[in-house]
Amino acid sequence: MVVTTVDRDGRLADQTPVTHVGWSPGDTVALHTRAGPVIVARTPPARADTRTVITKRGHLRLPLHIRRICELVTGDRVVIVAHREPGELIIMPASIVADFVTTHRGEDP
Numbered sequence: 001m002v003v004t005t006v007d008r009d010g011r012l013a014d015q016t017p018v019t020h021v022g023w024s025p026g027d028t029v030a031l032h033t034r035a036g037p038v039i040v041a042r043t044p045p046a047r048a049d050t051r052t053v054i055t056k057r058g059h060l061r062l063p064l065h066i067r068r069i070c071e072l073v074t075g076d077r078v079v080i081v082a083h084r085e086p087g088e089l090i091i092m093p094a095s096i097v098a099d100f101v102t103t104h105r106g107e108d109p
Helices: 016-020 064-069 094-105
Strands: 002-005 028-033 038-041 050-053 077-083 088-093
Touching: 016 077, 028 064, 077 094, 088 094
Parallel strands: none
Antiparallel strands: 002 077, 028 038, 028 050, 038 088, 077 088
């Protein structure tokens, strides 16, 4: 699990999760989301919203429409959980994780 930022083009700064699940530059991955987490898998789920290619430098890029669904803007932090098997990443805006912790601790934001 890592926390990283999203740049203006939607690239995730930390490449560790991509290499952890065995993806390489040029690999096509499928993305699926609703408001909240993004599921990224090399083997496309039945309901893939879109596809993207791992960049030449090994970065995962979240397309603009995915960033809009998740309300992500340049500089936002995301939490990425990498699952080697079945080879997928779960990406959550850090604000969702913070809200979850606040709710479960019973604190006001």
